[in-house]
Amino acid sequence: MSDSHHEHYENLSDKQKNRTIWSVIMASSLGTLIEWYDFYIFGSLAVVLATKFFPADNPTAAFLSTLATFAAGFVVRPFGALFFGRLGDLIGRKYTFLVTLLIMGFSTFLIGCIPSYETIGFMAPVLVLILRLLQGLALGGEYGGAATYVAEYAQPHRRGYWTSWIQTTATAGLFISLIVILITKTSLSAEEFDTWGWRVPFWISILMVVVSYFIRKNMKESPLFAKAKSEGKTSTNPLKESFGNRFNFKFVLLALFGAAMGQGVIWYTGQFYAMSFMQKVMNIDTTQVDSLMALALFLGTPFFVFFGWLSDKVGRKAVMMTGMLVAILAYRPIYSAMFNSIDIAKKEVAAGGITESRTVKVHDKVATDSLITFHKEIAYTDGTLLKKDSIVHWSAAGPVMKDGKAEEPKVSKSIKISDDTKWYLVLLVFIQVIFVTMVYGPIAAFLVEMFPVRIRYTSMSLPYHIGNGVFGGLLPAVATYLVTTGKDAGHAGWYLEGLWYPIGVAAVCLVIGLVYIKNKNQNIHD
Amino acid sequence: MDGLKKILGIVWILLALVVLYFGLTVMGIPKLTSGKQEDLVFGIIIVFILLPIVSGGLGVFGYYALSGDYSEEKL
Numbered sequence: 001m002s003d004s005h006h007e008h009y010e011n012l013s014d015k016q017k018n019r020t021i022w023s024v025i026m027a028s029s030l031g032t033l034i035e036w037y038d039f040y041i042f043g044s045l046a047v048v049l050a051t052k053f054f055p056a057d058n059p060t061a062a063f064l065s066t067l068a069t070f071a072a073g074f075v076v077r078p079f080g081a082l083f084f085g086r087l088g089d090l091i092g093r094k095y096t097f098l099v100t101l102l103i104m105g106f107s108t109f110l111i112g113c114i115p116s117y118e119t120i121g122f123m124a125p126v127l128v129l130i131l132r133l134l135q136g137l138a139l140g141g142e143y144g145g146a147a148t149y150v151a152e153y154a155q156p157h158r159r160g161y162w163t164s165w166i167q168t169t170a171t172a173g174l175f176i177s178l179i180v181i182l183i184t185k186t187s188l189s190a191e192e193f194d195t196w197g198w199r200v201p202f203w204i205s206i207l208m209v210v211v212s213y214f215i216r217k218n219m220k221e222s223p224l225f226a227k228a229k230s231e232g233k234t235s236t237n238p239l240k241e242s243f244g245n246r247f248n249f250k251f252v253l254l255a256l257f258g259a260a261m262g263q264g265v266i267w268y269t270g271q272f273y274a275m276s277f278m279q280k281v282m283n284i285d286t287t288q289v290d291s292l293m294a295l296a297l298f299l300g301t302p303f304f305v306f307f308g309w310l311s312d313k314v315g316r317k318a319v320m321m322t323g324m325l326v327a328i329l330a331y332r333p334i335y336s337a338m339f340n341s342i343d344i345a346k347k348e349v350a351a352g353g354i355t356e357s358r359t360v361k362v363h364d365k366v367a368t369d370s371l372i373t374f375h376k377e378i379a380y381t382d383g384t385l386l387k388k389d390s391i392v393h394w395s396a397a398g399p400v401m402k403d404g405k406a407e408e409p410k411v412s413k414s415i416k417i418s419d420d421t422k423w424y425l426v427l428l429v430f431i432q433v434i435f436v437t438m439v440y441g442p443i444a445a446f447l448v449e450m451f452p453v454r455i456r457y458t459s460m461s462l463p464y465h466i467g468n469g470v471f472g473g474l475l476p477a478v479a480t481y482l483v484t485t486g487k488d489a490g491h492a493g494w495y496l497e498g499l500w501y502p503i504g505v506a507a508v509c510l511v512i513g514l515v516y517i518k519n520k521n522q523n524i525h526d
Numbered sequence: 527m528d529g530l531k532k533i534l535g536i537v538w539i540l541l542a543l544v545v546l547y548f549g550l551t552v553m554g555i556p557k558l559t560s561g562k563q564e565d566l567v568f569g570i571i572i573v574f575i576l577l578p579i580v581s582g583g584l585g586v587f588g589y590y591a592l593s594g595d596y597s598e599e600k601l
Binding site: 075246254470474481 | 553575576579
């Protein structure tokens with residue numbers, strides 16, 4: 001049956017193949033998009049989840065929180081790539097990425113159902129951690145399956161174009177997660193969202209998973225894998241063949257150091273570091289950051305398909321390496337322009353634009369103490385609004401002392417930017433998303449073409465998830481460390497120090513890619 | 527080009543050693559010994575996952591490059 005499926009597919013006209021591949025892409029992309037959505041919803045709601053499951057004043061819960069944050073990306077994703085990659089090369093692509101979809105969907109749904117720490121105590125963070133690890137495992141197995149499946153259906157001269165649709169899903173998943181959160185937040189009061197509304201984005205996942213499951217269930221196995229299986233040419237030990245065989249392993253290393261690691265840091269810089277930079281370094285209002293990020297991602301997403309298509313014409317290497325080069329050269333000027341776009345010192349305060357207030361409330365944990373909030377708002381003529389809160393802890397005997405001195409007030413700052421600045425920042429983030437689309441658009445086709453059908457799922461999944469999950473996932477922590485060190489050392493451009501990590505990693509990757517990778521696209525039928 | 531690939535192999539091996547040294551002394555060991563639990567997780571990930579992948583992987587890549595595994599005729 002498998003071989004007849006391959007022969008039947010090969011005998012179709014180009015028009016019929018196009019029709020088949022659209023249904024393949026729809027089924028694959030929808031599932032992959034949902035998996036990315038599920039993965040990001042956890043990150044996007046991390047602040048709320050922390051209050052519900054990981055109270056900061058409890059060290060064990062905080063420890064579990066850190067574990068959930070790092071382990072899902074660093075450890076479990078590559079492990080999922082190995083585990084499901086092996087399954088995909090042994091039993092087939094279709095069933096494997098059906099399983100990953102279900103694991104991801106149910107894990108996400110269940111996170112939305114777990115009672116809070118206040119209700120069930122330590123079971124709450126433990127359950128969240130387990131489900132988060134399952135999410136990482138599923139994500140590790142999903143992408144390689146979807147990319148391989150689509151690539152094995154695609155005509156060789158259009159493989160970059162067809163697989164680029166899968167490449168849109170990661171950004172689209174992030175975009176949809178931001179939109180769902182924005183809609184949920186704006187439809188509910190702040191209190192409702194905090195009490196139960198944060199669970200809605202998790203519950204929505206199950207609806208999408210059910211739809212995607214039934215679409216995927218009716219798909220056939222990839223024609224190339226079906227043919228290999230019917231001819232008895234599939235691998236009996238994909239892990240050993242991929243990583244124990246020097247000939248194959250050198251390509252795994254080349255895929256990682258010559259493409260995937262650079263792609264990983266550029267992907268994270270353009271989509272996550274930009275967001276965190278605006279929130280934490282520039283102190284821009286988080287809702288504004290969410291909306292301007294969503295807009296930039298929406299505008300940039302079609303370029304994944306454009307650069308995938310272009311890679312069929314001029315070669316994958318040319319497109320990806322150009323993307324890396326321009327990103328390396330442009331990051332510092334772009335982030336400098338972002339930072340300077342809200343230079344408060346150069347703005348003019350509006351007439352009567354300064355308001356101040358003071359509120360006092362009883363301390364949550366010490367009934368005899370008070371928290372005094374000094375709130376200050378400054379409105380500027382261009383529409384910018386600066387809000388500043390200084391919270392002072394006051395005991396019955398006066399200010400709370402620490403190390404013989406009055407405790408420092410906790411200061412928080414939030415800037416609501418003007419429309420002009422918002423559009424300017426959308427443009428600057430959009431440019432970074434273009435870099436992402438250049439390196440990420442063609443990479444599925446590039447990785448698929450590097451490995452033979454019998455070990456493709458295993459071999460391509462690992463470098464991708466190490467590049468994206470480990471090199472990319474490490475970016476926030478390393479960048480924060482570099483920014484803090486630069487600030488403490490008094491560097492004038494401290495806010496740009498975090499960029500040395502993506503610039504350095506991408507530069508090494510660029511040199512390796514330019515020297516060692518061939519520009520000619522490979523034929524995966526050979 | 528094959529000559530350049532081999533020479534760069536030495537660079538990758540040296541880079542792997544530099545990353546290993548700075549990864550351990552600047553980030554890994556200070557995080558492991560800071561006494562904070564969140565640093566401990568981060569330190570474990572750096573020392574036992576990231577550094578073996580980066581240094582080990584880059585070192586093996588450099589060795590393969592130096593051995594001529596990436597020469598035109600073998601790719």
